[in-house]
Amino acid sequence: MEIAFLQSVSYENGVLKILDQTKIPNITEFLEITKIEDAWDAIKQLKVRGAPAIGIAAAYGLVVGIKDAPENSFAEFYAFFKKQADYLATSRPTAVNLFWALKRMDERVLKEKERPVTHIKAALENEAHTIRNEDEDVCRTIGEHALTLLSDGMGILTHCNAGGIATARYGTALAPLYLAKEKGWNIKVYADETRPLLQGARLTAWELMKAGIDVTLITDNMAAMVMQKGWVQAVIVGCDRVAANGDVANKIGTYGVALLAKAHQIPFYVAAPISTIDLETKTGTDIPIEEREAAEITEGFGKRTAPKGVKVFNPAFDVTPNELVTAIITEKGILTGNYQEALPKLFKS
Template identity: 90%
Template structure:
């Protein structure tokens, strides 16, 4: 289980260390980041990816942005803090963990505003560490809850990467697979390659192989056939944002997988830490969807595969309507049915 114990984001001696996920599976390389601009770039360019990992990286990145902030008064300090937080918030628009983590840091700063600024900076570093530690605990709990929906001998399909390297540890959608392995279960995983950036092929397949879990890589267009053959008994994916009605934003292609699961009467599960639940966003139609450069499709990985000048539509995410979601699995339990009513209850527990 090497990869599940590999911290993809950590902060040590004033340096933000990020596993460069754009170089996996060929190279395992950590970036040593000392400037907030480089943290912004790492998030924007998917060097760090996965909603929880983005949130952790943002919290630590903010520490880099405020380390030289003036300490004469809270107002002077907070002016710099707010500017740097707003800057990090522009890196990616869809993953709500980014904004959730920055808000936690903001709340921490304001809660400690009566302390000397040097002490506030220490409190913010502790808060960033807490965000990372809590995520590890959250992922383990999601895995334990998800495991109750699965059984030994199942075939499970997943899309994109929601594993240990996308979080503090274990992952969200992959967490129950690691726990199934701990229990000695025989689980077979089918990993969509996840076009256009191949997170399933480059990351999920690599991560599960590192852990010794039985994984078969398929192209996105093969998912229907694999389901038709009866090789898949459940689909489990992560997510970047859950709207108040249970609509789910996740990597592009997830909606298609959910439709296929519905057509083949296969349960479609979403692993979602409460930090990805956005009760302020009413429906999936209100979730901002990031669009990325055309070159990711036309010249993916350095080779041109489309005509020069062709028009390209390249959304990074799509929205799966709540009607297609069999269950939302959180660290606080499993939700089914009326998500509009059930989601707010999580925050009262």
């Protein structure tokens, strides 16, 4: 069966459209963005989230940001462009796709530097479209590779949301689940709620239900029990950055899930587009971890659940050491074993 997907990030006639993921599942609303400040806010406030979707939004956000850039000379234009790109880069620190997309846009500018500025602006819009279209193909291919690790009737646990709305289409970790549905397989999914912003409850459960996929929502602290009962045969998660040694940064709580999977002898798979692999970051300890405001925990969704004045630690991500990762699934294939050796080879083929 063909599954319909919402396009969470798109651009048409000078307007960047973003599905506001902070309002799902209650409201399906698209933001219409014509100013770079609003693109920055959408990324910062998680209105758009998921590493690939952040990269796509950043590329289109930059197109919005340079619409009024000076056209008298390349030097003037490039100075304006760099200022806008540097501004977008401050929105979130952990997801490497943000910086990857901005770097790719910068490379396109330099490639076109001898052309008129009007041509460069058009080239940047085309580059953003290419980034978006490539991501759809990448996600489909990741899903096809991941599907070889699964079988009909399996129970799969996932954490946070790495689905269609976090990418151009299909998702990364959820891609094989959609492809399994297309094949007529019966895959049972256990979705971690994913505290404190409930991306598993609000987003993963919502989109899997819309696709007719069997999903059961659990709180994060139920994962061990579900594994103990033998209901889970594999864990699949997405990621925001992969270090050169295979350490993986993903939504807070992923490390705990990996430890539980190890204890229960369940394979732990990471779906990672090559754009999330950062060979310049040697290990997970070098990955910058975003810390968010205390109110997300103490007053989540507008209701106070903790005493005023309590100290709060609220990292948005954690790092899973490579030894807990059974395989990294990329669009170029499945990696196992020595990630330090395997990851660089992806960029040579």
